[in-house]
Amino acid sequence: MKEKKTTMTKQVYIKTFGCQMNERDSEIMEQMLAQSGYIPVGEPTNADLVILNTCSIRAKAEQKVFSLLGSLRKQKKQQPDLRIAVAGCVAQQEGEQIFRRMPHVDIVVGTQQLYQLPEMLGRLERQETAREISCDLEKEFIIPPFQKLLQDRPPQSAEFRKFVTIMQGCNNYCSYCVVPTTRGREISRPVADILEEVRLQVNRGIKEITLLGQNVNSYGCTNAVAEKPTGFAYLLKMVAAIPGVQRLRFTTSNPQDLSTELMQCFQELPNLCPHFHLPVQAGSNAVLKRMNRKYTRELYQEKVAELRSYRPDIALCTDVIVGFPGETEEDFAQTMELLETVRFHGSFSFKYSDRPHTRSADFSDKVEEQVKGERLQRFQSRQDAISLERNQEFLGKTVEVMIESCSSADPSEPFQMKGRTGSNHIVHLRSSTQLLPGDLVLVTLTHAGQHSLKGVLKGVLP
Numbered sequence: 118m119k120e121k122k123t124t125m126t127k128q129v130y131i132k133t134f135g136c137q138m139n140e141r142d143s144e145i146m147e148q149m150l151a152q153s154g155y156i157p158v159g160e161p162t163n164a165d166l167v168i169l170n171t172c173s174i175r176a177k178a179e180q181k182v183f184s185l186l187g188s189l190r191k192q193k194k195q196q197p198d199l200r201i202a203v204a205g206c207v208a209q210q211e212g213e214q215i216f217r218r219m220p221h222v223d224i225v226v227g228t229q230q231l232y233q234l235p236e237m238l239g240r241l242e243r244q245e246t247a248r249e250i251s252c253d254l255e256k257e258f259i260i261p262p263f264q265k266l267l268q269d270r271p272p273q274s275a276e277f278r279k280f281v282t283i284m285q286g287c288n289n290y291c292s293y294c295v296v297p298t299t300r301g302r303e304i305s306r307p308v309a310d311i312l313e314e315v316r317l318q319v320n321r322g323i324k325e326i327t328l329l330g331q332n333v334n335s336y337g338c339t340n341a342v343a344e345k346p347t348g349f350a351y352l353l354k355m356v357a358a359i360p361g362v363q364r365l366r367f368t369t370s371n372p373q374d375l376s377t378e379l380m381q382c383f384q385e386l387p388n389l390c391p392h393f394h395l396p397v398q399a400g401s402n403a404v405l406k407r408m409n410r411k412y413t414r415e416l417y418q419e420k421v422a423e424l425r426s427y428r429p430d431i432a433l434c435t436d437v438i439v440g441f442p443g444e445t446e447e448d449f450a451q452t453m454e455l456l457e458t459v460r461f462h463g464s465f466s467f468k469y470s471d472r473p474h475t476r477s478a479d480f481s482d483k484v485e486e487q488v489k490g491e492r493l494q495r496f497q498s499r500q501d502a503i504s505l506e507r508n509q510e511f512l513g514k515t516v517e518v519m520i521e522s523c524s525s526a527d528p529s530e531p532f533q534m535k536g537r538t539g540s541n542h543i544v545h546l547r548s549s550t551q552l553l554p555g556d557l558v559l560v561t562l563t564h565a566g567q568h569s570l571k572g573v574l575k576g577v578l579p
C-alpha cells in the first residue's frame with residue numbers, strides 16, 4: 118500500500134495566512150512540490166500533505182493557526198499517512214515548541230528554509246526520520262533555486278499578475294512588531310536576479326508586477342551580495358523599463374526614508390500605478406516615538422503633500438494601530454485628525470496586540486480591550502465614510518481597468534466582470550463580449566460604493 122502511494126500523484130493542500138510575502142512563498146512551495154508529483158487541492162480532506170503557511174503579526178493570527186492545527190488532529194487519526202507541515206512566521210517564531218504543543222505535526226520549516234521542504238518530505242517518506250525541522254535565519258538572500266522552474270510553466274488562464282520578492286527581513290524594529298524576529302535581518306536581493314524573474318514572468322504572459330519587501334525604501338542599503346549600491350527608485354525604473362510590464366506596484370514603504378526620487382517615479386513612470394500604501398500607524402508624535410517609527414506626523418504630512426504634487430490623482434492607503442500602550446484619548450484624537458487632513462482612500466486598522474520578543478510587550482499602560490474596540494470602531498466608521506466620498510470623486514471619469522474575472526450565469530445575459538483600476542479600486546462592469554483576466558479596458562465610472570465602483574465599458578485597449 119505504502120509503495121503504491123509514492124508512485125501515484127499526491128495531493129497537497131496549502132493554507133496561507135498573512136501578507137503577500139507568505140502568498141509568494143506558498144506559490145514557491147507549490148511549484149517545488151509539483152516537481153515531486155504533488156498537485157494542489159482546495160480542501161484538506163483527502164490531501165496527502167497539508168501545509169499551513171502561517172502569520173504571527175497579531176495574537177489572533179497565531180491563534181487561527183493553532184486552532185486549525187487542532188482540528189487537523191482528528192484527520193490525522195483517521196489518516197495516519199497524512200503529513201502536516203507548518204511554515205511561515207509562526208514556524209519561525211515557535212520552532213520546536215510546535216511539536217510539543219501539536220505532536221501530530223511532522224514538519225516545521227522556517228521562513229528562509231522553504232527550499233528544504235522537498236528534501237525534508239523525502240526523508241520522512243523514506244522513514245529516515247520521524248520529524249523534520251529547519252528554522253535557521255540566513256545571512257544572504259535566499260536565491261530560490263526554483264526560480265528556473267518558472268520558465269517552463271505556461272500561465273494558467275487566470276494568471277495575469279505576480280509578486281516578486283526583492284528583499285527579505287526587516288531591520289526597523291518597530292517596538293510592536295514580530296517581523297524582524299520572524300523574517301530575520303534585512304537583505305536585498307541582487308538587481309540582476311529581480312530583473313530576470315520579472316522578464317521570465319512577462320515572457321509567460323504576466324502583465325502586472327508587484328515588488329515586495331517589508332521596507333522597500335531601504336532596498337539596496339543592505340546588500341549581502343557584493344554589488345554597487347543601488348536604491349529602490351533605481352530598481353523601480355529598471356523594472357518599469359522591461360517591455361511587457363503593463364502595470365507595476367510595490368509594497369511596503371516606510372515614511373521615514375521615502376525619497377523624493379522615489380516619489381518622482383509616480384510622475385515619470387507611466388506604468389507605475391497611482392496607488393501608494395504608506396503606513397502611518399498613529400497620528401500622535403508621542404505614540405510614534407514609542408513605536409520606534411522614525412518620523413513625525415508633520416513629516417508624514419509633508420511626504421503626502423510632496424507625493425501629491427507629483428501625482429495629484431494618487432490613491433493613498435495606510436495602516437493604523439489603535440490602542441498602542443499608553444495611547445491616551447488625546448493621542449487617539451490626533452490619529453482621527455490625521456484621517457481628516459490626509460483623507461486616505463482606504464486603510465487597514467488593527468487593535469494593538471502584544472507579541473513575543475517585542476519591546477512594547479513589556480510597556481506598561483496597556484490600553485483596555487474595550488477601549489481599543491471602541492477606538493477601532495470610531496476609526497473605521499469615519500474611514501468608511503471618507504472612502505465613500507473618495508470613491509465618489511471618480512464618478513464620470515473614464516479610467517483603465519484590468520480585468521480580473523469574467524463570468525456569465527446565463528448565456529443570453531452579458532458577461533459580469535470584475536477588474537481593478539491603477540488606483541487599486543475594484544470595478545464591476547458588464548460586457549456582451551467575453552474578456553480575459555489581464556485584459557485592459559476603458560471604463561466610465563457610473564456608481565461609487567464604499568468598497569467598489571461600477572462602470573460602463575468604453576473600449577478594449579490593445
Ligand code: SAH
Nearest residue numbers: 293294331369396436437438467468469470
Ligand atoms: N512592513 C510593513 C508592515 C507589515 S505588518 C510596514 O512597516 O508598514 C502589517 C501591519 O500590521 C502593520 O503596518 C501594522 O499596522 C500591523 N501590526 C504589526 N504589528 C502589530 C501588532 N503587534 N498589533 C497590531 N497591529 C500590528
Ligand code: SF4
Nearest residue numbers: 287289290291294296
Ligand atoms: Fe514591522 Fe516596522 Fe519592519 Fe514594518 S518596518 S515589518 S512594522 S518592524
Ligand code: F3S
Nearest residue numbers: 135136172173174206
Ligand atoms: Fe504575518 Fe509574517 Fe507577513 S508575521 S504579516 S506573514 S511577515
